[in-house]
Amino acid sequence: MKSLLLLLVSVCTAVGAVQNSTVIESRQSSDKLVFAHFMIGIVANRGSPRDYDSDMQRAKAIGIDAFALNIGTDPYTDQQLDLAYQSAADNGLKVFISFDFNWYHDNSDGTRVGQKIAQYANRPAQLRVDNKVFASSFAGDALDVNAMRNAVGQAVFFVPNFHVGQANFNNLDGAFNWMGWQSNGNNKAPQPGRTVTVQQGDNDYIRALGSKPYMAPVSPWFFTHFGPEVPYSKNWVFPGDLLWYNRWKDLLNVKPRFIEIVTWNDYGESHYIGPLSSPHNDDGGSKWVNDMPHGGWLDMAIPFIKAYKAGATDVTPYITNEQIIYWYRPTPKNLNCDSTDTTMVGANNASGNYFQGRPNGWETMNDRVFVVPLLKQAGTVTVNSGGTIYNFNAPAGASAFAVDFALGSQSFTLTRNGQTVLSATSLKQITNTCPCGLYNFNPYVGTVPAGARDTLQPNGLQMFTNGLKVSCQASPSLPVNPPASANPTATKTPIPAPTTPV
Structure with missing residues (x-):
């Protein structure tokens, strides 16, 4: 292996x-x-x-x-x-x-x-x-x-x-x-x-x-x-x-x-x-x-x-099904998951994490939702990140932008001429709590329309609890239905895709 x-x-x-x-x-x-x-x-x-x-x-x-x-x-x-x-x-x-x-x-x-x-x-x-x-x-x-x-x-x-x-x-x-x-x-x-x-x-x-x-x-x-x-x-x-x-x-x-x-x-x-x-x-x-x-x-x-x-x-000529692809990490990068105080295990910012440190390179990450619309014709993509609203005028073809994420639910909508074409809210909320006591810099990736449910099988979870100091269930836990969209509190400008080399 x-x-x-x-x-x-x-x-x-x-x-x-x-x-x-x-x-x-x-x-x-x-x-x-x-x-x-x-x-x-x-x-x-x-x-x-x-x-x-x-x-x-x-x-x-x-x-x-x-x-x-x-x-x-x-x-x-x-x-x-x-x-x-x-x-x-x-x-x-x-x-x-x-x-x-x-x-x-x-x-x-x-x-x-x-x-x-x-x-x-x-x-x-x-x-x-x-x-x-x-x-x-x-x-x-x-x-x-x-x-x-x-x-x-x-x-x-x-x-x-x-x-x-x-x-x-x-x-x-x-x-x-x-x-x-x-x-x-x-x-x-x-x-x-x-x-x-x-x-x-x-x-x-x-x-x-x-x-x-x-x-x-x-x-x-x-x-x-x-x-x-x-x-x-x-x-x-x-x-x-x-x-x-x-x-x-x-x-x-x-x-x-x-x-x-x-x-x-x-x-x-x-x-x-x-x-x-x-x-x-x-x-x-x-x-x-x-x-x-x-x-x-x-x-x-x-x-x-x-x-x-x-x-x-x-x-553009090769897009046959319109979609919005999005991804983001589940927690802010500055969240502290390093406490070894076992009386605080499971509490926010005091998780009992066994690594004693954020992953190397954590500071290079951005607390953002990343969005790629795949469109056959232009439209407006709206992201509601925890109540903050972002509107992006997406051209036909593939484009990309990012928004600074906020805690809570993440919702996405495509509109044309004032009519909703696509809309969905992610099953995964962004939280300020260490998941299972860990730093998790793996992103959640979703689509609009939402795709089929995809979960780990039992064999894929066999080592889930190894090393954990926090009681955490070794089973898929995403809800069947998405949470409600957050009530709008502000409107901001999205961040265009960078043009510097990858």
Whole structure:
């Protein structure tokens, strides 16, 4: 199972706009493909190809071409790969193996990696690119690529997550950049004077690859809050805000041959776009994942994927169903959840939290509701955040804005010519109380019209209470019906989407 640790990202100077444009044009290809990173390490409880069918069908429906099956060296890996490959074949989707080098051992595992590729190379669902077996990785800079190729015994299209400046790109068919979030270049949130944008990563890889294809990342968020109850304790957040929207817009201009969504189901790092109800085991992340569906992000990707494959930069022609996608964190970032006074456990600002600290990067977050209207024609989008009213004149197509959030219910309305077209109130209120005694920087993602109810299954909640010092029920708790809209108290101006690089 992926240990959820990221590697150091090298910081290189971005190439100039003219040079970058020239390199991009030389890499254009009509076979643009979209993948989604799928964690095999948390689905050991699946016992049939049918347990994978819903994921396969949903991914195919939104335009995803293949799942990148992230594997370690767990004893259940082959069983789950067999089931996933069979389900993919049954549902008309492709899959390929993405080797996780938190478990494999770089140089010494070249033959082992090749043998695993060969084991599944001829399965009907195996993705092939340019008539070669496609394979990838998470990390693995020192892998003996020649040994890997020799062990496969047939042509391999190898696009690993090797790092610029740390690995030899000469023997690769392409390369994958994992870092889909702004950082300080050392696996933490940006700091004053130390910001590495995702676009800088694009430029570094494009320069290193030359005419070879680039696999670009797109990710909506990153928050993880594991404590000492698990062996891989970590506690940080990268700035997300409108990243999902801005990154897709950016990729329509970058036009890489491959895009990989990070991720479909890594719940513990909060960048999942797949359903909570997808069968999986709990790695401890359920404490901040419960009641936090992300399906709206999946919906938002549909017109962008269509535009990307068509080589377009405008998604307007590809919007077939009008929606409003919104997301926000459930509490203000300054809420104090650090008290260890056990007599105060469960009280506001005194939760008995076992982490003793906000996640690294918490100060980079904004206390806002983020809104993306997907419209076939212009309209006015109104947000009522806890009584504060914001009106945004949304054009046809995809647009974005943000509003400063207030405690209470969050309501959204689309009107045209004074008539209500769409309207809904979120099931999730913003509160000033630590949920289950924790800092939760995972966002709630909703849609207007509201989507189907999506909840964790019992296996996805098994480690919910591990490490908690607050009595908290390990079950979905969102209400069946939304709360009432807040009474209007003020009207303010919304915040337009930023234009700075992501």
